[in-house]
Amino acid sequence: MEKLIITGGKRLEGTIRISGAKNAVLPIIAGALLTKEEVILNNVPALQDVRMMAELAQSMGAKIRFKDNTMHIRPHDLVEKEMPESLAGEIRTSSLMIGALLHRLGKVRVPLPGGCVIGTRKIDLHIIGLNALGAEIEVNERYIEARTAGLNGADITLEFPSVGATENTMIAACLAEGASVIRNAAKEPEIVDLANFLNSMGAEIKGAGTDTIKIHGVENLSGTNYSIIPDRINTGTYMVAAAITGGNILLENTDLNLLKSVVAKLREIGVEITETEEGEVNVIAPDVIQPANVTTEVYPGFPTDMQPIITPLLVLADGESMIKETIFDNRFNHVPELRKMGADIEIEGDTAIVNGVDRLRGAQVTASDLRAGAALVLAGLAAKGETVIDNVYQIDRGYKNIDGKLRGVGAEIKRRGDN
Numbered sequence: 001m002e003k004l005i006i007t008g009g010k011r012l013e014g015t016i017r018i019s020g021a022k023n024a025v026l027p028i029i030a031g032a033l034l035t036k037e038e039v040i041l042n043n044v045p046a047l048q049d050v051r052m053m054a055e056l057a058q059s060m061g062a063k064i065r066f067k068d069n070t071m072h073i074r075p076h077d078l079v080e081k082e083m084p085e086s087l088a089g090e091i092r093t094s095s096l097m098i099g100a101l102l103h104r105l106g107k108v109r110v111p112l113p114g115g116c117v118i119g120t121r122k123i124d125l126h127i128i129g130l131n132a133l134g135a136e137i138e139v140n141e142r143y144i145e146a147r148t149a150g151l152n153g154a155d156i157t158l159e160f161p162s163v164g165a166t167e168n169t170m171i172a173a174c175l176a177e178g179a180s181v182i183r184n185a186a187k188e189p190e191i192v193d194l195a196n197f198l199n200s201m202g203a204e205i206k207g208a209g210t211d212t213i214k215i216h217g218v219e220n221l222s223g224t225n226y227s228i229i230p231d232r233i234n235t236g237t238y239m240v241a242a243a244i245t246g247g248n249i250l251l252e253n254t255d256l257n258l259l260k261s262v263v264a265k266l267r268e269i270g271v272e273i274t275e276t277e278e279g280e281v282n283v284i285a286p287d288v289i290q291p292a293n294v295t296t297e298v299y300p301g302f303p304t305d306m307q308p309i310i311t312p313l314l315v316l317a318d319g320e321s322m323i324k325e326t327i328f329d330n331r332f333n334h335v336p337e338l339r340k341m342g343a344d345i346e347i348e349g350d351t352a353i354v355n356g357v358d359r360l361r362g363a364q365v366t367a368s369d370l371r372a373g374a375a376l377v378l379a380g381l382a383a384k385g386e387t388v389i390d391n392v393y394q395i396d397r398g399y400k401n402i403d404g405k406l407r408g409v410g411a412e413i414k415r416r417g418d419n
Contacts, residue, residue: 004389004403006380007412008362012247014409015280016238018254019045019400020069020228024193026093027167028228029053031198032073033062033100034174037223039073039201043253044228045400048393052091059084060101075104082109085142095126096164098146099172102135107147112139125162129169132156133176153178153217161186161211161298167194173215174203182213188299189258193229200224232258233305234399235281236266237374241406242283243271244313244382249409251281261302262310268292269313291319291356296327308334308371312379315343317356324351334372337365341379341387362387367394374399381411 020043030053032039044050046069054064054071060083062075078101088094088111101108127137130146132154138145153176158165166186171194173180185191187209195208201221207213235254242249243266256263256275263273270286291314296304304327311334314321325331332352335345340363344355362385367373373395380387389395392415395402403413 001390001417002392003416004377004380004392004395005414005416006362006377006387006389008360008380008383008385008387010245010381010410010412012242012245012249012381012406012409012411015250015252016405016409017252018230018234018238021190021193021231022047022049022398023233024190025050025228026053027096027171027190027194028197028226029057029073030093030096030100031171031194033057033060033075033078033097034103034171035201035221035223036076039075039223040225041071041073042069042225042227044069044071045231047397047400049091049093049397052087053093056083056087056091056094056097059087060097078104081105081107083111085111093164095144096168096171098126098130098144099168102130102146102148102151102172103175106149108145110144110146111142112144125158125160125165126168129156129158129165129182130172133169133172133180135172151176153180153215155181155183157183158185160184163188163191166191166213170194170198170205170213170215173217174198174205174221175219176217178217180215180217182215183211185211185213186298187211189229189232197224197226200226229258230254232262233303233309233371235259236262236306237309237378237399238405239266239271239273239283240309240313240378241381243269243285243289244316244378246285247409248282248284250276251283254281256281259303261300262306265292265294265302265310269317289313289317289356291317291321293322295324298327304328304331305371307331308375309378311335311345311352311354312338312343312360312375312382314354315345315357315360315379316382317354319356321354321356322351323354326350333368334375337368337372337376338379340365341383343379359384361385364388364390366390367392370394370398374402377402377406381406
């Protein structure tokens with residue numbers, strides 16, 4: 001198993017190019033299975049989760065070629081009706097293929113999805129949406145089995161604005177007969193990107209990015225050539241990397257409109273963030289890191305994926321900060337590891353109380369999930385001495401070449417296997 005070894009205390013300065021959004025491309029790969037024509041996706045990050053999603057599509061009969069951040073998907077002949085458990089059980093977005101496969105195959109069996117262990121991720125909202133459209137679904141301890149003789153439009157209200165449930169329902173409704181409405185829909189930029197992608201194939205979707213999405217079912221969808229939006233969580237991560245190291249980093253291929261709440265919070269902490277005339281983003285660390293209170297919320301609020309990322313920055317703030325997690329019930333996995341590095345953090349229910357310290361120290365730590373792992377990388381960049389991070393696989397699920405990108409701006413970081 002690979003490790004990351006970081007010698008902290010280096011000021012970061014230079015340019016980092018932001019990759020395409022993982023959380024946008026995964027549902028888009030699922031949506032591509034709605035057509036029998038070729039789909040070309042650009043700005044696709046070469047990440048483990050993306051490769052696994054592509055392998056799942058291939059296991060169902062799609063032909064995929066992926067090179068130089070461009071993915072060609074030819075879903076002409078989908079024949080298999082059961083996904084391999086070894087793949088689907090490792091990635092939570094496997095369930096997003098149900099809607100498309102019901103249209104193409106009429107029946108599908110999907111292992112219960114996996115992914116990061118960060119609390120309860122209920123599949124029931126997905127099922128409610130698909131049931132309303134006319135799918136018959138059975139769930140047991142290992143599998144989701146879905147079948148239909150044909151989907152029909154429906155008026156669906158989600159109990160919670162779940163991103164996955166919104167995506168799954170939207171994909172399924174595209175080819176359903178008649179009109180559909182998704183109320184209390186998620187509003188994340190990745191939802192908008194999926195809708196734009198499906199519309200580029202001939203779907204009729206309006207209202208993505210609001211809490212009410214209207215979909216008029218069409219008879220078929222065509223192929224398309226589409227570019228994925230920049231990854232807003234990657235953008236936020238490298239912003240924090242500049243701030244926590246006293247650095248000055250220029251970010252390319254990003255869009256501040258995708259993460260306004262994060263930019264506002266970082267500016268409150270004292271980070272200087274400006275856009276250049278060329279559309280790049282310059283991030284300059286504050287002289288003193290100011291404490292701040294953070295509450296995670298559904299979009300456009302502060303994203304739960306950024307909660308672990310901002311924590312090590314607040315650990316070094318001049319005063320007390322409070323972080324309230326409202327989305328997931330087990331998203332403080334990074335806290336025990338940060339304590340090993342000298343962080344002063346107390347957990348009270350859904351709130352972390354962070355008392356600022358002068359310095360972190362290097363330690364041997366483990367990445368329990370994707371964003372917790374990124375938080376440890378950031379802490380290691382600022383810590384005195386050497387930090388060794390185990391279970392790097394988790395970090396690689398969401399960050400393309402994170403060690404190479406950080407070395408490119410002055411970090412002392414290397415990757416090493418056990419041998």
